[in-house]
Amino acid sequence: MNDLSTQNSRRDFIKGVAGGTVALAGATALPALAAVSDKPKRYAMVIDTRRCVGCHACSVACKTENNVPLGETRSWVEYIEKGDFPNVGRSFLPRLCNQCEKPQCVSVCPTGATYKREEDGIIVVDADICIGCKYCLQACPYGARFINPATGAADKCDFCLHRVEQGLEPACVNTCQGRARIFGDINDPDSEVSRLLAKNSTTVLRPEMGTEPNVYYIDADHTDENTSSRTFGYVRIDTHRRQQRRV
Amino acid sequence: MYELHWGLPVILYLFLGGLGAGAGTVSASILLRGGGGDHPDGNFELARWGAFIAPVAVIVGTGMLVFELGSFEAGYWFRWINLFLVINLSPMSIGSWLLAFFILVSLGYAYTFLQGESRPGDQLHNLRKALAWIMVPLGIGVALYTGILLGAMPARPFWNSPILAMLFLVSALSTGVAIVILARALFGNSKHEDTGRGTYILASSDILLIGFEILVVFLFIMYAHLTFGQVETAVSVILGGELTNLFWLGFVVLGLMLPAAIEIKYIIPTLLYQKQYKVNQAAEILICALVLVGGFLLRYIVVIAGQVTGPVGI
Numbered sequence: 291m292n293d294l295s296t297q298n299s300r301r302d303f304i305k306g307v308a309g310g311t312v313a314l315a316g317a318t319a320l321p322a323l324a325a326v327s328d329k330p331k332r333y334a335m336v337i338d339t340r341r342c343v344g345c346h347a348c349s350v351a352c353k354t355e356n357n358v359p360l361g362e363t364r365s366w367v368e369y370i371e372k373g374d375f376p377n378v379g380r381s382f383l384p385r386l387c388n389q390c391e392k393p394q395c396v397s398v399c400p401t402g403a404t405y406k407r408e409e410d411g412i413i414v415v416d417a418d419i420c421i422g423c424k425y426c427l428q429a430c431p432y433g434a435r436f437i438n439p440a441t442g443a444a445d446k447c448d449f450c451l452h453r454v455e456q457g458l459e460p461a462c463v464n465t466c467q468g469r470a471r472i473f474g475d476i477n478d479p480d481s482e483v484s485r486l487l488a489k490n491s492t493t494v495l496r497p498e499m500g501t502e503p504n505v506y507y508i509d510a511d512h513t514d515e516n517t518s519s520r521t522f523g524y525v526r527i528d529t530h531r532r533q534q535r536r537v
Numbered sequence: 538m539y540e541l542h543w544g545l546p547v548i549l550y551l552f553l554g555g556l557g558a559g560a561g562t563v564s565a566s567i568l569l570r571g572g573g574g575d576h577p578d579g580n581f582e583l584a585r586w587g588a589f590i591a592p593v594a595v596i597v598g599t600g601m602l603v604f605e606l607g608s609f610e611a612g613y614w615f616r617w618i619n620l621f622l623v624i625n626l627s628p629m630s631i632g633s634w635l636l637a638f639f640i641l642v643s644l645g646y647a648y649t650f651l652q653g654e655s656r657p658g659d660q661l662h663n664l665r666k667a668l669a670w671i672m673v674p675l676g677i678g679v680a681l682y683t684g685i686l687l688g689a690m691p692a693r694p695f696w697n698s699p700i701l702a703m704l705f706l707v708s709a710l711s712t713g714v715a716i717v718i719l720a721r722a723l724f725g726n727s728k729h730e731d732t733g734r735g736t737y738i739l740a741s742s743d744i745l746l747i748g749f750e751i752l753v754v755f756l757f758i759m760y761a762h763l764t765f766g767q768v769e770t771a772v773s774v775i776l777g778g779e780l781t782n783l784f785w786l787g788f789v790v791l792g793l794m795l796p797a798a799i800e801i802k803y804i805i806p807t808l809l810y811q812k813q814y815k816v817n818q819a820a821e822i823l824i825c826a827l828v829l830v831g832g833f834l835l836r837y838i839v840v841i842a843g844q845v846t847g848p849v850g851i
Binding site for chain 1: 539540542543605606607608609610611612613616617619620622623625626627628629630633686689690691692693770843844847848849850851
């Protein structure tokens, strides 16, 4: 839990030292470190589905942490069952807002209530500005958004911004039993997400939408009811949310 | 099934907004074509009907939209004002401003027809003509932006087509013509018996618009069907899917083919043999009612079909 904050402060310390070195020794300062430090943070998540057991602890932690209204979900785990006996399989696909590099929801928002934070890339909704027109709900290719009946505004996963700002991990990451969810800054080459991205082949969801998601999956099962029943025979997707089908 | 985030209020808005914008554009065009309406063929009366219908339809339609807002449902009744605190490149933002200007200008335009015995060449003549010049582009803008709004999202493959906005524009103009003819047929002053020419021009432009609409529908479906992947899957909802009958029997046959066929019967003698344009009131009302039903069904089918289909694969 304290990994991030200590890491951050250590980096800040190194930065400070590096800055001092620059001031003192001029051109002899470490160029690589200086180059890293002026890139803004880009928070991302790597989901290692090999370590997911489908326990829904992340979904529950998310609902508790963010007081998500009944019937709505910011994060959820889909079950994919496929095949005919004896060749059968079941895999798990944890889902959340992808915090896209090119967010469709942001480009359609008529009031500017939803925007991508420049400092860390997290997409947030200002509930005091949002009028609840549902344009972003239509535009999101991942069904990550919903209207919060209490505020009347669009709502979605924000990587637990209130926790991340305090140097904590998102609630789902913190609670994950198998450490299937790993969170960090992909602009920091030393972060665990950067190392995982470098060492593994990863995929994103619906890349053809051109949204460039910041949630990466290791060994994700991209089986979908719409496309794959031809190949596998029996395919069933259990979304474990009010929306019985993938949106 | 997928959820319908946008329901009847949005469908009614798309219909009424298109109809009002169409009626406004048509009214202003008629007026300007007659150099301010001082031709003896009843242009002015037709323009007057369009001018009255435009603001009413658009205001009622836009009012419907408010009921679909999450903020309104949650009790923040006037939060939609936030739309007018910014302007950005979202089609909805541009559309909101267009709608606001259209409502203002169309109210002023309707007012110039209200003043006492309004007639061509009265003291509001120049203002009326000036507002008519603004009404034409504004009306086209309002009719067009709704299709752009729906078409802006790759996540909705049924809508994500550059020709959807064109379809909405042609349908808006067609329903605009229909409502103007309908209003005159129902409530028109019978002393203007010699208005055959003005009605003929309108009816023949209606048949032209319906023809264009059939063409645009054909292009819309053909290109979607020739594509592979999610667009093809999405458009299959009207090509064998659950909205097939409503689309082909309701919209294409009842809303396009049938009124076109009836209208052609009355247009042909004038078009080909320069005979006096004669149409009985019942046929006029029937044609217009069918066109209006078709316009509503188009909005209904497009809004539903776009939401019950989505990206395929994950």
